[in-house]
Amino acid sequence: MNIIEFLSYAFVQKALIAGALIAVITAVLGVFLVLKRLSLIGDSLSHVALSGIALGLITNTSPVFMAIPVVMLSSLGIYKISASAKVHSDSALGIIAAAGISLGLILAALAGGFNVDLLSFLFGSILTVSTSELVLAFVLAVIILCLVYIFYNDLIAITFDQNFAKTAGVNTERMNIILVLISAAAVVIALKVVGIMLVSAMIIIPPTAALQLANTFKKALILAASFSVLGVILGIYSAFMLNMPSGAMIIAVDIIILMIAVMLRKYAFKKR
Amino acid sequence: MNIIEVKDLSFAYNGEEVLKNISFGVKRGDFTGLLGPNGSGKTTLIKLVLGLLKAENGSVKLFGQDISRFKDWSKIGYLEQKATPPKLMPLTAFDVARLGLLSTKKMPRIFNAEDNRLTNEIMAQTKCLDYKDKLFSELSGGQQQRVLLARTLINKPSLIILDEPSTALDSSSRENLFEMISEINKGSDTAVLVITHDIADIGKYVNNFIILDKELIFCGDKREFCRSKKVTDYFGPYTPHLMDHLHSEDSCPFKESHEHH
Numbered sequence: 001m002n003i004i005e006f007l008s009y010a011f012v013q014k015a016l017i018a019g020a021l022i023a024v025i026t027a028v029l030g031v032f033l034v035l036k037r038l039s040l041i042g043d044s045l046s047h048v049a050l051s052g053i054a055l056g057l058i059t060n061t062s063p064v065f066m067a068i069p070v071v072m073l074s075s076l077g078i079y080k081i082s083a084s085a086k087v088h089s090d091s092a093l094g095i096i097a098a099a100g101i102s103l104g105l106i107l108a109a110l111a112g113g114f115n116v117d118l119l120s121f122l123f124g125s126i127l128t129v130s131t132s133e134l135v136l137a138f139v140l141a142v143i144i145l146c147l148v149y150i151f152y153n154d155l156i157a158i159t160f161d162q163n164f165a166k167t168a169g170v171n172t173e174r175m176n177i178i179l180v181l182i183s184a185a186a187v188v189i190a191l192k193v194v195g196i197m198l199v200s201a202m203i204i205i206p207p208t209a210a211l212q213l214a215n216t217f218k219k220a221l222i223l224a225a226s227f228s229v230l231g232v233i234l235g236i237y238s239a240f241m242l243n244m245p246s247g248a249m250i251i252a253v254d255i256i257i258l259m260i261a262v263m264l265r266k267y268a269f270k271k272r
Numbered sequence: 273m274n275i276i277e278v279k280d281l282s283f284a285y286n287g288e289e290v291l292k293n294i295s296f297g298v299k300r301g302d303f304t305g306l307l308g309p310n311g312s313g314k315t316t317l318i319k320l321v322l323g324l325l326k327a328e329n330g331s332v333k334l335f336g337q338d339i340s341r342f343k344d345w346s347k348i349g350y351l352e353q354k355a356t357p358p359k360l361m362p363l364t365a366f367d368v369a370r371l372g373l374l375s376t377k378k379m380p381r382i383f384n385a386e387d388n389r390l391t392n393e394i395m396a397q398t399k400c401l402d403y404k405d406k407l408f409s410e411l412s413g414g415q416q417q418r419v420l421l422a423r424t425l426i427n428k429p430s431l432i433i434l435d436e437p438s439t440a441l442d443s444s445s446r447e448n449l450f451e452m453i454s455e456i457n458k459g460s461d462t463a464v465l466v467i468t469h470d471i472a473d474i475g476k477y478v479n480n481f482i483i484l485d486k487e488l489i490f491c492g493d494k495r496e497f498c499r500s501k502k503v504t505d506y507f508g509p510y511t512p513h514l515m516d517h518l519h520s521e522d523s524c525p526f527k528e529s530h531e532h533h
Binding site: 035036037149150151152153154156157159160161163164165166167168169170208211212214215216217219220 | 319322323324343345346348350352355356357358360361362363364367368371372374375377379380381382383407423
């Protein structure tokens, strides 16, 4: 099957649109999170999402819509614990991840064990994306891009130097809270693409590849989003053709893009 | 009116008191040197003054406003002790210097052509225009310091706070830096507060001293500093060496008395 035939299927079109939107969301947020050394927040929150999804399955409500508030609350927990200076931020991420996964497993056991729905969130299932999830991805993408536009220089300032940002009149606490809350929503919606196991890769790999090559912040955001969308399109196509899991193929393509970016930086842009 | 007003300020890290009952003021036009040995609490004090840390006791007012309610950040230019930009941060030296104008902008805070002109102007003054298009993270320590100085001065602040600004600079660059700050101070009513552990850097420029060693050892002008028994008691045998660096036009009785001995 060639790519034209592949694109003619309605479910493929839906999956690609949702995947591309989610790729843009995670890549744009990922640039800020990677630079702020908060990229593992995606990993931690995806584990917490398991609790929310299991809760959704038990209560027979939408797992994604149930997981979003649970993960957002946990993201605030991570922020507060890290800001307290009593616990290191990596420890806070580890604690919240462990709490999330253990609660998720308990809830899954209460619900009668792992079923197909839960497994689809563990490993991703972009080809089964629903219309409501597609709308959610679109709304989230619009919100995130608007926030990045409005607070563009504020976000750069807090990423570059938190103390400077504060003395430049940036409300650093508000900006950090906005960043972790939208990251939480992005993590939940990205679970549908690559699953709990690989969601942090979508936040880390395309931005890291972009940061190898970009010499301005704008270029970093555009490159990260482009790499991420390319990863989703090629990943879904190759998964379909080779009968492989789509989440794993997306991340495999992302890793190839990262390797090319690292080599380009090393050999082509050495004296940038 | 003091533009910095600190009263009975105390602060502890993990139960250990690092600052105890500190009170002092800085007026418009003052050029104040905040001196003290390593670990004396100088940077902590400045972070408390700027609201980057919260004091356990006491109060801080900036331009008459309590620090918790202070909003007029365009009046402040602050240069931190050490720049630690994230690895791979995609910002050029120009981008970093221009960030200093953020406090003057209203939402959405987007830079325009005039901001770019001001950035070029200040980078020329702080002698970092040659490498304005290079990535900030790839500059040497001294080059980064010049760019950060440009960021600090670009909004023409009424209060400049510099925390160990000369550590990454060679001796001639240090001299240039303090000459430049001194000119800004003399040509306007801009107050300058410089933190250092080496009086040799700032002795000839400052007109006020604060000596800190977890508690306030001394606070006053250069003349009082030269005559203060607290200063000689604190510095002991190092006092003559200290006074040599002052380049004071006023006579320093302690310097003379030590020389006579």
